Amino acid sequence: MTPELEQVLGCSVHEAAPALIGWTLLFDGVGGVIVETEAYAQDDPASHAFPGPTSRNGTMFGPAGRLYVYRSYGIHWCANVVCGPEGFGSGVLLRALEPTHGLEEMRRRRGAVDERLLCSGPGRLTQALGITGEHDGLSLEDPPLALLAPAGPVEVETGTRIGITKAGEMPWRYLLSGSPFVSRPLPRA
């Protein structure tokens, strides 16, 4: 792993989740800038890793820098970046991208939709990039995946997580400040 990536993913998930905002995620040359993430720690009741390793979440207990993909509601795929020490079982849920690469490809996969709806949600993001359960366990550093560092400083905002029923009050959702590409805006301050 590059030192740059190691610095972001090697630490606690609560540092890794905000640190990933502003990075560019590509799958087969298609993707964009990460504008929304959520942290899922191993001792978090809302995390898949909470009950311990299973056939589904095994990737979360592997080395950092890999992709954990699972099926949600029997319909959608959701993608996470595994982080922290190996065997720790924590990950960062990728919730939204600002599309920058392969816009045509994304529109083809998602149908003709507004640009800001292409990747504004965990299920939409995977559909637009073509990520499925087959890609569970792939390294973010090797093709077809790529993770590129932000060019400059990134301003990050914090909120509560979405769509979960346990520990929903924990402020472990992170957004690129002011981005119109997030899945849901922050509640009015």
Place this chain on the structure above:
DNA sequence: TGCCCGATTAACT
């Protein structure tokens, strides 16, 4: 072996 439920989305009223 069966039942319930979810880190969601899109299409309704």
Place this chain on the structure above:
DNA sequence: GTTAATCGGGCAA
């Protein structure tokens, strides 16, 4: 604002 679609994991029996 509400609800159906849809399937694998986790837990009870």
